[in-house]
Amino acid sequence: MTNTAILTIGSELLCGDGLDTNSAWLSRRLEGLGCSVRLHLSCLDAEEDIVAGLATASALASIVIVTGGLGPTVDDLTRAAVARYLGDSLVTDEGELAHIEALFARFSRTMTPNNRSQAERPESARPLRNEVGTAPGFVAEGPNGATIYSLPGVPREVYWMWDHHLAPELRERIGQRPRAERTFRTTGIGESTLAERLAGLEARPELEVRYSAEETLGTVRITLLADEQEVVQAAWLEAREIAGHHLSALGTDRLNEATVATLVAQGLTATTAESCTGGRVAAQLVEIAGASRVLGRGFVTYSNLSKTELVGVPAEVLQAHGAVSEEVARAMARGARAAGKSSLGLGITGIAGPGGGSEAKPVGTVHFAVAYGETEADVLHVLRVLPGTRDVVQIRAAAMGLHLIQRGAAALVSQRDS
């Protein structure tokens, strides 16, 4: 597999005010060509730092893409640094200079002497025409055989240069078949427990298993990779069995996309009644275009009174079992389903913390229930003690809530089919 590295240059990337979106964008494209991205490196506009970055990148990768530092100011040192790394001098590229002059004329702008410096390139480099900005790129062969592409840093210029230069050149050069791949997500199971159960797959040398705990989604993403489609397919069939009902999304779908898709496919609707998640499940469903086909309304029932008034939880049940209890979650689920006249009703009630916990009901205790029919028997209940701070408990609870809607849909469909 072709190893690649991305160097992004500019002090704005290091002060923490902006995120380096070019690296992520380029990485997706490089992986799409079947390359492996081994390194992202961001450094200051300082010659010494850029040279050190080029050396590290060239040691790990045969293709290095540099973005930024090609502007007209004295801060912009990428041209000089690449030349130094190559042992080249800088020359003015007359073709690019003429092009820059034409661009300035077209936009009726005055060209400053600084802008002339943008036509410079290391002597051994080949220029890469930029039609959407005044900084041309260039490409050169490094001392240890790595190919170094240097591009401007403005995102839309990066995208243009990729489409018009790098993508066609690299596609021809690599001519590699992309690896076979399958991605899925799980909910309600820890990364380490999952990894343990999938250890048999991980042990296979022909298969690569990647895990990514998605903290802000409350899911774990698993990717199976291999050179052969058959290897991935066989591993997927096993992984699907092992993940069982924790499997919550296929492909690159996120949990809310998968949930909406499941309901749409089965012609089902849902109504939510949320206490400790405060509307997060409904909001995640509504994030998906077309959510109106599955969700007409939702309730945020944070106070006890609202649980009674909005979704009909009897005051005696609240009194007898407390707001955070299986009985209340079940009543919320049934009440939400009835209030929304929907196929499914979801109830979530728990203690997100940091206060409010007790020995019997510690912080993180959350009761989930999904009602998929008329009777008390048509309710699925799950109790979890979710670890983490308040926001993490809420994120995880919302993910479990979405997942429980899927499980409720499956129960309803299997009941309908039997």
Added chain:
Amino acid sequence: MTNTAILTIGSELLCGDGLDTNSAWLSRRLEGLGCSVRLHLSCLDAEEDIVAGLATASALASIVIVTGGLGPTVDDLTRAAVARYLGDSLVTDEGELAHIEALFARFSRTMTPNNRSQAERPESARPLRNEVGTAPGFVAEGPNGATIYSLPGVPREVYWMWDHHLAPELRERIGQRPRAERTFRTTGIGESTLAERLAGLEARPELEVRYSAEETLGTVRITLLADEQEVVQAAWLEAREIAGHHLSALGTDRLNEATVATLVAQGLTATTAESCTGGRVAAQLVEIAGASRVLGRGFVTYSNLSKTELVGVPAEVLQAHGAVSEEVARAMARGARAAGKSSLGLGITGIAGPGGGSEAKPVGTVHFAVAYGETEADVLHVLRVLPGTRDVVQIRAAAMGLHLIQRGAAALVSQRDS
């Protein structure tokens, strides 16, 4: 100035699916201590790559922070790589092992043999206790004098480790006087418009003005920095005037924290009725501990029928003006306030896209209303056409909704006081 470098480890950072938020977060803190951040480097969970990254980082910086790769799976190789770079062997830290065992017991979870490996550290390293996750960190001195901190990769664990270990240790080591600083946030005004209005402040050589568009919060964060407290204070008084009612949070408070704090301070309560934001405003309020004092219930009124049934929007008004209209937003706000018997009612209705737009009401059109009294005159209405994709429109609309609750509270208080 102390040079620092940040290494983030994990294949998920390189495949382009996620952005490296840890580097940005840590960079802001390091700059806050008066350090210079010279390098960000992300590499795969591969021993050779991590070792190469450590060498590059240690050449440029005297403090190196590594995040990630401390999990329990075979993918997690940071412990081994740092040990190799230091020329150390790995040892099990008995104190950390006991702590991990206690954490698992507390959450009634089964500890897998994999989790034992999380108690390992390079022999010469000092462990850093992690109270919010199962991966302890460690710190060691590198062969060329750089101090290497190794932290878990989960963002909230990074934040905790920074607050409890790195911040105090580095503050003492660097001993530099931090610069005077004041931070605030604005909502409902673009970054460039704001920058234009604050241009007079930016022009002062003794003052630094930093902007950060917080895409996922729908706010702009502004930080004023100077060596002298007086300079910052004078600039703040002017900036506050210029920002006017767009000012939405002070200090490092996020918009939802500021909104809850405002309501608590004034003894006010709110009820939400959300269409295109689907419960996002309520969920953001409930994110804050103590939200029960300000929010008892909320409505997700996504369908027309639910707007009528839950918050009493007359069917004729929906018919006459359409669901996305000033009239409907106002009726939702008044209906929510009445249904919740609260001081304030919020109504949000709009077109988040990608479909559903028209020439008269393009995608991004959102009507907001906050009711702060009995009569139609006690309703504040705002119309915005928000740019962006569906999720961005929803994020921005939720931010405007939170902000409008603050403006409604201010209107109510000024009415009450007059």
